[in-house]
Amino acid sequence: MKNHKLFYLLVILTFFIISCEDSNDDVNDTISISISDFSISIDENPTANSSLGIVQATTNQGDITFSITEQTPKQAIQINASTGEITVLTESLFDYETNPIVTGIVRAENSGISETASITINLNDINEIDDDYKLLAVSELGEVYEIGNNTGNIENIGQINRENNGSILSTNNLISSSDKIYSIEYVYNPSPTNNLLIFDRKNRTSQIIPLTIPSTINGDERGIIALTKDENNLIGVLAENVLRSNSTKHLVNINLQDNSITELGITFNEDVVTSVVKINSKLYISTWREGFLEVDLVDNSVNNINSINGSRLASINNSELAVMQSVSGSTYGAKPGIIDLTTMLISDKSKGETYSLMTVFGNTIYENGIYLNLVSSNSLNLYLGILKSNFGTNENSIVEINSTSVSQNLIILDKTE
Template sequence: MKNIKLNYVLLLLALCTLSCEESENVSTDEPNNEIIEDYKLLAVSDLGEVFEIGNNTGDLENVGQINKENNSSFLPTSCLISSEEKIYAIEYVYNPSPTNNLLIFDRQNGTTQIIPLKLPSTINGYEKGIIALAWDNNNLIGVLAENVFVYNSTKHLINIDLQNNSIIELGITFHEDKISSMKKINSKLYISTWGDGLLEVDLINNSVNNFSSIKASRIAMINNSELAIMQSVSGSIGGAKPGIIDLTTQSVSDYSNGETFGLATVFGNTIYKDEVYLNIVSSNSLNLYLGILKTNFVTNENSMVEINSTTVNRNLIILDTTN
């Protein structure tokens, strides 16, 4: 009888050990398919919709709305820029004469200031409009067209003081059209166009140099001597490919690997983070409504994260990151 009881106890112990080992094996071998976000992208549309987009998941969430004087207004994406606390935009309205409203959206509380700007009387033109903005320390630098609806209209560089919203003319003009994006590096301003070359503006010498062969958009700063861009692809409407401009040699290195990507809007900046150049693109050949194109300039690889919406306005650009 004692042997039977002993054998029974040993059998129970063996079964318990086997069960525990199987449980441990299941826990250890079970795959983890959860995608972890390292950060989210802050993106805004020309309707003023503010979104956060998961960098690795493509999950899209509407987190705000930039209020406008006219709800039907479209905001030039070349005028959408962001600081750590605010988003800035320009609204062109008639009330009853042409008016440029500076829109300042608070990223923390979601409120919007609508500030009618008083443009310099020294600048001619009836349809004067601000068509591009860039961040300039604690102020804004802008491109003001004498007539926003006239081809080859004279463009003036202006400075917008965010303390009192006053505007001064910088004394620099040019005539190139299709201003797509703009970035200030030290004392120079780089202005991309979708067809009329890349402008290098020396803000000290008041000179403008045109790199006519570089037709691009989505400027992002890599360092003081390199810019990331989406180059225009000849013969393709809105077709673009990623590259790097060497500002010293004025040459472009192609990082497309032979691929062409579609920009729903060719106007607006984007960002460069952790050695990756980020763009929102679309592709008919890939049946892609919207996706995040990631170009790694170190490995020379392009990857895509599909945005999980087929209804959001596609005129959407990346301004910053969150989290």
């Protein structure tokens, strides 16, 4: 009898223990998730894949999987399913003017149990820099670029074809009209040859036209070393020997209808011709430390004003030219100034600053009261930038070019809208 009672007691005790264990299992199988709303403020225009933060969520057991169930605008953000990190998916949607607030719903899930929270991303409006126009610039390799005048964004838009792809173009042989870019390539084919290169700014095609130098011009290395525009034709500076110092330079007319060359009957001997500008019946030629030439195309006279030296001539009006004056003691150092063509005096507009011209050859432009130059500066840690000289306010500012891989031997030819 006692044995039967003991048996029943053991059965009841075992049932009680099993019931308790089942009860504990039920408690442990109840998964709970806690998740917090995500809110942040950032500046507009972040870059793609930028991290915006991590959604805070916890669970009493196991792992959480994150997902975004809704978002406005669509495809703006994405979330890492394991970590809950939110990143930028489509950067263009983070524009304050279009979407000042990006919103969404995030879900945290564990074994079929889920909780949701809101996502709110407030965008801060920032002062965005817009370009008024773009600058047309060309390198010594014939690379054609557009550069934003305020952003410094640079884009390669074409290539001036050359007979010899290894040819280096002298940048004072680069000029532009409203629809064309002109340059001269000096090659041996097999004797010295001057090719007129024409780049169409609209369809971005090139022409290579061999020029015939008049037999009346002597020399065994005859080459055109500078160009300027003259209505529908070009005026060139042709050296009898491009490899020899103090060789005679001839002014010639290049007819763009039949590509013929005609002597103008004017010569000089200065070597380092840096830029050429024509105003009415006069030609103005800058040199690097050999004076400033005033050429009268009517009486064929040449006047050298030794006190003016520099490069990057640009017409301000019929009586003034902008110039980058050469700085004594500096190989390529220069500073902006204005040449009064009546008095032949120069006024300094540099405010004591000196800038480096990576090439001293070539013209530039004066646009809406601003004299524009491409410069470099070691002291400013500047690879290449647009120097803006406002002659009205006598202020100079620099817009940095956003590339350190383009050639520094770039010159500005014109502007594009």
